[in-house]
Amino acid sequence: MTRSPAPRLRGAPTRQAAQRATPQAAQEASGTGPATGLLARLRDQARARLDPVHWDFFEGGADGERAVAENEAAFRRLALLPRVLRGSGPARTTVDLPGAPDTLPVVVAPTAFHKLAHPAGEAATARAAAAAGAVLTTSMASTTAVGEVAAAARAVRPEAAVWFQLYLQPEPAVTRELVRRAEAAGCTALVVTVDSPVFGRRARDDRNRFHDLPPGYAAENMRDLPGGPPGSTRPIAMSPALSWADLAALRAATRLPVLVKGVLHPEDARIAVAEGVAGVVVSNHGGRQLDAAPAALEALPAVADAVAGRVPVLLDGGVRSGADVVTALALGATAVGVGRPVLWGLAADGERGAARVLAELREQTAHVLTLCGSADCAGVTRDQVVRRGGQAPW
Numbered sequence: 001m002t003r004s005p006a007p008r009l010r011g012a013p014t015r016q017a018a019q020r021a022t023p024q025a026a027q028e029a030s031g032t033g034p035a036t037g038l039l040a041r042l043r044d045q046a047r048a049r050l051d052p053v054h055w056d057f058f059e060g061g062a063d064g065e066r067a068v069a070e071n072e073a074a075f076r077r078l079a080l081l082p083r084v085l086r087g088s089g090p091a092r093t094t095v096d097l098p099g100a101p102d103t104l105p106v107v108v109a110p111t112a113f114h115k116l117a118h119p120a121g122e123a124a125t126a127r128a129a130a131a132a133g134a135v136l137t138t139s140m141a142s143t144t145a146v147g148e149v150a151a152a153a154r155a156v157r158p159e160a161a162v163w164f165q166l167y168l169q170p171e172p173a174v175t176r177e178l179v180r181r182a183e184a185a186g187c188t189a190l191v192v193t194v195d196s197p198v199f200g201r202r203a204r205d206d207r208n209r210f211h212d213l214p215p216g217y218a219a220e221n222m223r224d225l226p227g228g229p230p231g232s233t234r235p236i237a238m239s240p241a242l243s244w245a246d247l248a249a250l251r252a253a254t255r256l257p258v259l260v261k262g263v264l265h266p267e268d269a270r271i272a273v274a275e276g277v278a279g280v281v282v283s284n285h286g287g288r289q290l291d292a293a294p295a296a297l298e299a300l301p302a303v304a305d306a307v308a309g310r311v312p313v314l315l316d317g318g319v320r321s322g323a324d325v326v327t328a329l330a331l332g333a334t335a336v337g338v339g340r341p342v343l344w345g346l347a348a349d350g351e352r353g354a355a356r357v358l359a360e361l362r363e364q365t366a367h368v369l370t371l372c373g374s375a376d377c378a379g380v381t382r383d384q385v386v387r388r389g390g391q392a393p394w
């Protein structure tokens with residue numbers, strides 16, 4: 001059983017610590033990623049506004065950040081072949097997900113510490129997601145407690161769906177209490193992140209000595225848990241000893257549907273379905289865990305084949321446009337997750353910025369689906385995806 005020191009984030013982050021002296025750091029600062037239009041503008045505004053240490057935490061990945069780059073590059077390598085004269089009309093852009101009927105196929109992926117992006121934090125993100133008709137997956141490592149996050153979403157739209165992301169904790173009583181809080185908050189599904197037997201090595205955070213939240217901020221879901229002194233927060237533990245048996249124990253302890261997040265191997269997807277999960281999220285954690293992992297998009301077709309329609313398959317990592325959403329749908333995803341773009345919007349302009357990101361992705365997705373001749377999210381097919389300048393990859 002190991003505990004990662006990183007989620008506790010000890011040590012004080014400072015602006016000075018983020019001096020960008022090395023060529024690699026200069027490249028990281030230049031923001032050469034493929035986001036375009038509104039998302040790129042919000043990204044640039046976010047970078048200008050944020051403490052560079054916090055920008056690096058949001059933007060960075062593990063080790064050499066190859067997996068981060070690959071997530072976006074994989075989309076750029078592919079093109080969509082439109083179908084014509086199908087009389088399909090304007091495309092419908094809602095799908096059914098566990099605990100979230102009739103929802104946008106763009107889900108807000110769980111990301112930690114939204115108050116580092118904007119003082120309004122996760123409550124602002126929740127309101128933006130609810131207004132967009134998108135599921136919010138609220139992180140266990142959020143700077144606002146799950147009850148408050150879900151209440152903020154429902155204040156905008158009473159039927160808004162909020163999912164709770166969970167790292168199974170080595171002490172079952174702690175996991176059970178987190179689940180109880182998510183249920184009491186009205187969350188409609190649990191998303192168990194399974195790609196983190198240990199915490200990824202984040203070079204930027206190490207360079208910046210970013211190992212602690214600033215005073216006044218805490219991982220609020222981790223407060224007042226069994227075994228700790230009243231009022232205290234405990235670190236999020238990650239454990240390589242966890243197994244499918246722990247997932248089964250969780251499923252037995254909750255009435256909520258359970259999705260697993262961070263699956264890349266098709267055999268793991270098959271096992272997950274056999275274990276009774278309600279959904280599989282294909283993800284390399286935004287390139288923040290195993291840097292040698294492939295792009296999530298490249299792992300998607302084999303996982304979708306393994307799941308064979310028995311439960312929804314979601315993909316996250318590198319989704320930056322409606323064309324990216326449609327590409328993932330065509331390759332077998334029911335929906336996608338977006339992580340960093342929502343943080344860019346939040347950091348740039350609070351709730352309004354996050355809402356603009358989701359509205360833009362919704363409009364682009366509808367537009368691209370219609371241009372591809374599809375009546376809905378299920379109408380685009382694998383044969384419509386080709387490799388740019390070469391053979392179809394499948």
Ligand SMILES: Cc1cc2nc3c(=O)[nH]c(=O)nc-3n(C[C@H](O)[C@H](O)[C@H](O)COP(=O)(O)O)c2cc1C
Nearest residue numbers: 058109110111112139193285286317318338339340
């Ligand atoms: C700043 C940041 C914090 C994250 N925190 C979590 C987390 O607490 N739990 C989790 O399961 N995934 C976490 N992730 C991973 C995201 O859920 C998601 O897999 C990833 O961001 C998708 O890639 P994208 O940022 O390219 O959209 C985090 C990602 C980022 C960028």
Ligand SMILES: CC(C)CC(=O)C(=O)O
Nearest residue numbers: 006007112141236285288
């Ligand atoms: C603080 C971490 C537990 C959040 C996370 O999963 C991440 O930063 O990727």
